[in-house]
Amino acid sequence: MNCRFDNNTQILDISGNSLTYLNKTSLRNMGVISLTQLNASRNSISDIHGEAFFGQSKLQTLDLSSNNLSYIEPWAFTRNPSLEWLSLSGNGFGMLPEEGYFLYSDSVRVLHLSACNLRHIPTETFQDLPNLQELYISHNLIDILPPLGTGFLTVLDVSNNNLRDLESDIFTSSPKIIRLNLSYNGLRTLNIEMLPQLAKVIRTDDLSGNPWVCDCVMFNTTYSWCRSQEQTSQNGKGDDNDEGKKSGTDSEDARKRELGTASDASDAESEKRHSSKKKRIASIGSGGDDSDADEAKARGDEDGKEQSADAAMLFGDADDITSDEVEHEAPGPKRGSGDERDSVKERSPDPDKHDENRSSVPFIGVDEAEE
Incomplete structure (x- = not known):
């Protein structure tokens, strides 16, 4: 392909062309050095040089599906540390290496090998893909599924193959599987010992399309599993x-x-409100006693003033009354007698000096007293 692209091109789609090979300089001749995604599917590529992807350190996704590949160099992707998704589906590999590894890569996490006419998968095929998490090998001719030896594998699709039996080793070698698709195979019976593991990793349609034999053995197996569930x-x-x-x-x-x-x-x-109420009541009571005492004192002063006024009216000013006169008057005759009037007359030489209260008392003369 005699085309050149910008050096900063990151996504390149050259699918559906007539490419027959990718040599050492094919991508460099196109001027691309910063690819992150390359789609070269649906061509006629039958050969890929071991250094065809050299220098593509940012490449993350590579689609080589639907070509004519029958072999690929195991180290073809060792110079691509960012490569995570790789599809080789639709190629005619037929058989994978019996000895050694299929690919070397520490970064590939998703690998598609569907419809590649695979009949057998050797035990060590994927063991040099230590970070492989998803493996799609559907639409092949696989009749036995060996232990894959991929400890991080979580998704395995072996649908549309020729599996007639399933060994429990698959769960031993890949203990982290969470999805297993076994649909459209040749499975007729299941081992009851595998049912607990299968129940955790399969969906309803993952066992469909198999020629299950509904005999007593299968019935007992299924019944026991259902009871345990x-x-x-x-x-x-x-x-x-x-x-x-x-x-x-x-x-x-x-x-x-x-x-x-x-x-x-x-x-x-x-309790706080009750205590506060008691304090207020005690305060009010104390204030009331003081008020009563003050009121009593005020009434006493008022009564004393009235008594003093009466005494003043009867006896004159307190300053004019000597102690001898008081002692002389105490055992004397009662109020209203003639001697008392004489005494009052003697002590009051000037009646005009008395106030209105004293002047209002009628003066009784000597002649009237005699009468």
């Missing part, structure tokens, strides 16, 4: 119920503790 489900529900009860009990205890805390807080608040 039912018991597992019931145990799971029981655990969930126990957990729910425990959670409910914990919630109830927490609610009770909250209520108890709230009650204690309410009692404390009530």
